Amino acid sequence: MTLRIRWAISLVALFPPAVAIGGTGLLWRGTLPERIASHWSDLGAADGSMSAAVVLAVSIAVAAAAAIAGVVIVALPRLTPRAKRASLFWTGAVAGTAAASWLIPSWLTLQAGSAGQAVLGAWIVPMVLCVLYGAIPYAIAPRTPVADSTDGPPPLTLRASEAGAWTRTVTAKLFLYATLVIVALAAAFNVPILLSGNSGSGWFGFTILLIACIVLASFVRLRITVDWRGLRVVSLLLHLPLKRIPLNRIRRADALELRASEWGGWGYRVMPGRSALILGSGPGLVVTTTDDKQFAITLTDPEIPAGLLNALRTRDSDIASSTG
Amino acid sequence: MLFRVDQASSVSLADQIAVQVRAGIVSGELAAGDRLPAARDLSKALRVNMHTVLRAYARLRDEGIVEMRQGRGAWVRPEANATMVRIAELAGQLAAEARKLGLSPQEVSRLVGLA
Numbered sequence: 001m002t003l004r005i006r007w008a009i010s011l012v013a014l015f016p017p018a019v020a021i022g023g024t025g026l027l028w029r030g031t032l033p034e035r036i037a038s039h040w041s042d043l044g045a046a047d048g049s050m051s052a053a054v055v056l057a058v059s060i061a062v063a064a065a066a067a068i069a070g071v072v073i074v075a076l077p078r079l080t081p082r083a084k085r086a087s088l089f090w091t092g093a094v095a096g097t098a099a100a101s102w103l104i105p106s107w108l109t110l111q112a113g114s115a116g117q118a119v120l121g122a123w124i125v126p127m128v129l130c131v132l133y134g135a136i137p138y139a140i141a142p143r144t145p146v147a148d149s150t151d152g153p154p155p156l157t158l159r160a161s162e163a164g165a166w167t168r169t170v171t172a173k174l175f176l177y178a179t180l181v182i183v184a185l186a187a188a189f190n191v192p193i194l195l196s197g198n199s200g201s202g203w204f205g206f207t208i209l210l211i212a213c214i215v216l217a218s219f220v221r222l223r224i225t226v227d228w229r230g231l232r233v234v235s236l237l238l239h240l241p242l243k244r245i246p247l248n249r250i251r252r253a254d255a256l257e258l259r260a261s262e263w264g265g266w267g268y269r270v271m272p273g274r275s276a277l278i279l280g281s282g283p284g285l286v287v288t289t290t291d292d293k294q295f296a297i298t299l300t301d302p303e304i305p306a307g308l309l310n311a312l313r314t315r316d317s318d319i320a321s322s323t324g
Numbered sequence: 325m326l327f328r329v330d331q332a333s334s335v336s337l338a339d340q341i342a343v344q345v346r347a348g349i350v351s352g353e354l355a356a357g358d359r360l361p362a363a364r365d366l367s368k369a370l371r372v373n374m375h376t377v378l379r380a381y382a383r384l385r386d387e388g389i390v391e392m393r394q395g396r397g398a399w400v401r402p403e404a405n406a407t408m409v410r411i412a413e414l415a416g417q418l419a420a421e422a423r424k425l426g427l428s429p430q431e432v433s434r435l436v437g438l439a
Contacts, residue, residue, distance in 0.1 A: 161332035165369030167325065167361045227369035304326050 003142045003261040004281055010085075010141035011074060014067035014092055015185075017099035017133065021060045022189040024103060028110060036109040037118035049115035052106060057193050059102035061205035064189060066094035068182075068212055070137065075267040084265070085141045089134035096133025100126060142261065156307030158315050165227040166305045169236070172279045174266055175219040182213045218242070219268060219277070224285075224297060226305040228312060231287055233277065233297060242268075243277070245295060247316060251288045253309035255302035258284035263296055325353050327361075329370050337372050341380035346413070349389065350406045360390060360398040387412035 032052050039048030070091030074084050104127050108118035120127075158164050186209040194206060221236035230247035234240065260266050263276040276296035278284075285302035287295045287309065299305065325348050329340045348354035360366075363381060367374040381398045384390040389408060392398040422432045 158328070159330060159332070162328055162330040163370045163372070164326065164328045165361075165366065166327070167365070167369065169359065225365070225369060228371065229369075308326065 003259070004266065006140055006142045007074065007260070007265050010088055010137040011071050013137040013140055014070040014088070014095055017095035018060060018063035018067055018185070018189065020099050021056065021063055021102050022192075024106070025056045025060065026192065028106060032106055032110055033114055035115045037105045037112075037115045040120040043120050043124060046105075046108075046115055046118045046120070052109075053196065055102055055105070059098040060189055060193070063095040063098035064185060064205055065208055066091045066098065068208060070095075071178075072212075074141075074265055075269070081141070081143060081261070085138050085143070088141050089138040092134030092137045093131040094134075096130040099133070100130035156304070156311045158308075158311045160315065160319070163228065164308050164312065165225070166308050167223065167225045168299065168305075169221065169223050170279065170299070171221055172219055172277075174279050175216050178267075179213055179216040179220060182209055182216060185209060186213070222277075224299065224305070226308050226312075231285075231295075231305075231309065243275075243295060243297075245287055245289060247309075247312055249289045249291075250309060250313055251290045251292075252313070253306040254286045254288070255306040256284060256286050256296075258282065258286070258296055258298055327366065327370060329372060337376045338379040338383065341366075341370075341377060342383050345380070345384055346389065346409045349400060349404055349409050354400050356400050356402045356404055358400045360400070362397050387415075 034052060035049040036052045036055060037046030037048070038050040038055065040046050070088055073087040073091070104123050105118065108120065108123060109115050112118040156164075186206060190206040190209060194203070218235040218238045218240070219242070222242070223232075223234045223236055225232045225234070228247060230250060231243070231245045231253075232241055233243040235242050258276070258278060259281050260278050263269050263274070263278050264271050266278050266280070269276045269278060273292065274294045274296070276284075276294075277298065278296070279298040282298060283300065283302050284296050284298045285305050289295070325344075327341060327344055329337050331337070333340060335343075345354065345360065354360075360381065361369070363374050363377040367377045370377075381390060381392055385392050385398070387408075389401060389404045389412060390398045391401050418432065418436075419429075422429075427435075
């Protein structure tokens with residue numbers, strides 16, 4: 001529980017740089033000179049300048065892309081918690097650098113009145129140390145995975161003449177919120193950039209956000225079905241199967257307590273030999289295939305689908321052994 | 325929710341499906357507003373004819389337990405609850421008994437009105 005929250009907070013911590021850039025960009029819109037300082041050869045006045053709009057667009061696109069990349073890396077890993085924390089550090093460092101390279105020059109330019117008069121001075125220190133911003137999400141992210149718990153699969157028997165099917169529609173609030181965050185980000189940062197008729201970087205950021213949005217939204221409404229064909233998870237939005245495990249590839253199904261940290265965090269996780277749709281900590285269905293791969297999905301009552309899969313599986317193999 | 329149908333049972337397949345929807349409502353597994361599986365999907369999953377599932381859904385609709393609309397599937401009516409399901413079951417039993425005795429539906433409804 002606390003581990004989940006810590007992962008979530010560490011991901012949230014990737015976004016303040018992008019938010020700060022966007023916020024100050026709007027705040028200083030009227031007052032900032034058209035060109036801001038961009039290069040210093042010493043601690044004195046700047047000796048180079050760039051268009052403020054370009055610096056703003058590029059830095060916000062980089063900061064937002066870094067933050068989203070961090071979320072994606074944590075969300076889709078064949079990665080250990082350690083590697084994920086490292087990626088949080090580096091994406092945080094990129095976002096922090098992007099923020100500093102917008103905030104400091106534009107603030108100095110604003111104070112001095114023009115780009116040529118902006119004096120760097122002691123601001124060299126935050127300019128250099130901004131990479132350490134990555135340490136914040138790194139420090140928040142949890143370090144350790146948690147141990148497994150096991151329950152026996154509950155019995156359910158099917159007669160030879162009997163057919164069983166289980167179906168459940170779930171709304172994954174996790175993905176709903178993630179989608180809303182991305183939409184809000186796009187609205188807050190990219191739309192103003194696009195409306196101001198600015199550069200390809202605005203479109204680049206917008207496209208990334210749009211793709212992220214569609215991918216996340218496809219996980220919001222899911223239908224999970226267990227029947228003679230096996231297990232299927234279908235996106236109701238896109239009408240696309242997200243996961244399909246044929247019955248003859250299933251070795252066994254279990255109802256277990258799923259912890260996000262054991263399966264690599266929240267969301268759709270892919271790890272070596274394991275994948276999972278973790279929509280929250282709690283009970284879930286874990287399917288082990290004949291080639292010893294595992295798939296897990298959060299469900300409120302996994303005993304029934306687990307029991308049904310095992311019953312279907314047993315009956316199939318009984319029929320196969322009696323006829324063959 | 326779990327659906328089971330037995331081809332060897334003396335109860336018709338449509339009745340077996342309808343009974344399970346009613347049981348789902350009584351147990352609280354199906355709440356008001358919950359969508360039933362699409363008839364096409366459920367028929368494939370249970371390997372029965374789609375019209376069998378539709379017949380089951382139509383019966384539940386006639387009992388006032390589910391609502392159906394073309395192209396939008398079937399869902400549990402807001403009014404549906406355990407009591408409704410029980411009344412529908414009792415009505416079914418009454419109708420079956422009345423048929424056995426050769427009573428016409430008008431006579432049965434007159435008796436219900438008197439009760």
